[in-house]
Amino acid sequence: xxxxxxxxxxxxxxxxxxxxxxxxxxxxxxxxxxxxxxxxxxxxxxxxxxxxxxxxxxxxxxxxxxxxxxxxxxxxxxxxxxxxxxxxxxxxxxxxxxxxxxxxxxxxxxxxxxxxxxxxxxxxxxxxxxxxxxxxxxxxxxxxxxxxxxxxxxxxxxxxxxxxxxxxxxxxxxxxxxxxxxxxxxxxxxxxxxxxxxxxxxxxxxxxxxxxxxxxxxx
Amino acid sequence: xxxxxxxxxxxxxxxxxxxxxxxxxxxxxxxxxxxxxxxxxxxxxxxxxxxxxxxxxxxxxxxxxxxxxxxxxxxxxxxxxxxxxxxxxxxxxxxxxxxxxxxxxxxxxxxxxxxxxxxxxxxxxxxxxxxxxxxxxxxxxxxxxxxxxxxxxxxxxxxxxxxxxxxxxxxxxxxxxxxxxxxxxxxxxxxxxxxxxxxxxxxxxxxxxxxxxxxxxxxxxxxxxx
Numbered sequence: 001x002x003x004x005x006x007x008x009x010x011x012x013x014x015x016x017x018x019x020x021x022x023x024x025x026x027x028x029x030x031x032x033x034x035x036x037x038x039x040x041x042x043x044x045x046x047x048x049x050x051x052x053x054x055x056x057x058x059x060x061x062x063x064x065x066x067x068x069x070x071x072x073x074x075x076x077x078x079x080x081x082x083x084x085x086x087x088x089x090x091x092x093x094x095x096x097x098x099x100x101x102x103x104x105x106x107x108x109x110x111x112x113x114x115x116x117x118x119x120x121x122x123x124x125x126x127x128x129x130x131x132x133x134x135x136x137x138x139x140x141x142x143x144x145x146x147x148x149x150x151x152x153x154x155x156x157x158x159x160x161x162x163x164x165x166x167x168x169x170x171x172x173x174x175x176x177x178x179x180x181x182x183x184x185x186x187x188x189x190x191x192x193x194x195x196x197x198x199x200x201x202x203x204x205x206x207x208x209x210x211x212x213x214x215x216x217x218x219x
Numbered sequence: 220x221x222x223x224x225x226x227x228x229x230x231x232x233x234x235x236x237x238x239x240x241x242x243x244x245x246x247x248x249x250x251x252x253x254x255x256x257x258x259x260x261x262x263x264x265x266x267x268x269x270x271x272x273x274x275x276x277x278x279x280x281x282x283x284x285x286x287x288x289x290x291x292x293x294x295x296x297x298x299x300x301x302x303x304x305x306x307x308x309x310x311x312x313x314x315x316x317x318x319x320x321x322x323x324x325x326x327x328x329x330x331x332x333x334x335x336x337x338x339x340x341x342x343x344x345x346x347x348x349x350x351x352x353x354x355x356x357x358x359x360x361x362x363x364x365x366x367x368x369x370x371x372x373x374x375x376x377x378x379x380x381x382x383x384x385x386x387x388x389x390x391x392x393x394x395x396x397x398x399x400x401x402x403x404x405x406x407x408x409x410x411x412x413x414x415x416x417x418x419x420x421x422x423x424x425x426x427x428x429x430x431x432x433x434x435x436x437x438x439x440x441x442x443x444x445x
Contacts, residue, residue: 061408064369064416066375068377068387069387072390077404165380172283189284189291197275
């Protein structure tokens with residue numbers, strides 16, 4: 001068996017188009033996860049015990065159950081209760097929810113790393129809680145989190161391949177379709193794998209670079 | 220809901236398959252992680268480079284793509300594996316690639332003086348690892364390994380996409396036959412949650428077991444975190 005380069009080149013444009021959707025889903029999922037993750041982290045620190053318990057167990061449940069099953073749950077159950085959304089949005093919702101539980105841990109660590117004196121200073125200056133968070137805590141907590149948050153975005157990027165199973169026409173789905181109609185799976189699936197590497201490796205290298213910079217500044 | 224009870228044997232059968240895949244893949248992942256982690260930490264450089272390429276390939280692509288590749292491309296290359304074997308090998312190699320970094324990090328966190336002490340005492344390689352390095356590195360590796368094993372359990376539903384009748388696959392069948400998506404998926408979500416929690420509980424016990432008599436545990440853990 002040989003690798004048919006001509007065929008691989010021929011299917012490349014379709015797969016790249018599929019990747020555009022992969023990237024859209026990653027961006028959508030990341031935005032949702034970053035926002036929800038922060039919400040989880042803040043709720044976990046809330047003074048209201050009920051809110052703390054609810055958000056804590058929700059994020060724990062999201063972390064300990066498989067993304068694929070969550071995806072099926074959202075995709076098949078939402079229409080049953082009358083909420084009909086396009087598959088891509090169901091995918092973004094599942095990706096965002098799943099990652100937000102992990103990101104909330106990153107936020108937690110980042111917030112805890114802000115020295116206690118900063119909280120006291122904000123209190124001494126009579127800052128409102130919103131001002132304290134917005135002007136003192138978060139601006140110091142977020143930059144060191146960037147590499148860790150970025151790693152979760154890369155992880156999500158790879159997980160978007162799962163969206164193929166809920167009919168989202170992303171890269172993996174496109175490759176499966178090509179395979180199903182031509183009986184040639186080798187080329188499309190291999191090209192998808194290479195495209196994944198071409199995107200994820202530079203991003204990971206960039207994150208390592210940022211990480212080193214952050215550590216240097218801290219030192 | 221009562222309708223669902225008659226399908227319980229099917230789900231149980233799927234659960235058994237899921238547990239089998241998880242256990243076998245976990246063993247493969249642990250072996251791969253240990254071997255590759257040691258090579259990455261202290262290996263002959265060509266070997267280190269090869270292991271590095273393996274790690275980048277498995278960490279840089281989607282596990283679904285890897286599984287699909289093993290199913291549809293390997294047979295064309297003349298390697299025919301049973302679905303079960305292909306699934307556990309792919310999942311084992313995937314998680315092993317992440318695990319090797321955990322092992323490397325844990326070895327790196329063992330203070331330099333400990334390695335030097337082994338040289339000073341003229342320990343053989345086996346004695347060095349068996350009595351000095353591994354007991355210390357083990358404590359640091361257990362907590363991240365617990366997370367990896369939960370991740371491993373959580374990628375096993377992917378095998379349902381390549382014809383293996385695991386818990387998720389059976390749930391899809393039950394869903395089609397009963398039309399009750401909510402109860403079916405909620406049931407297996409809870410089952411997966413319980414399995415993950417069990418893995419975490421086992422590793423907590425292991426962590427306590429391996430930390431016994433370690434006074435410098437806290438300081439070592441800090442060193443591993445940085």
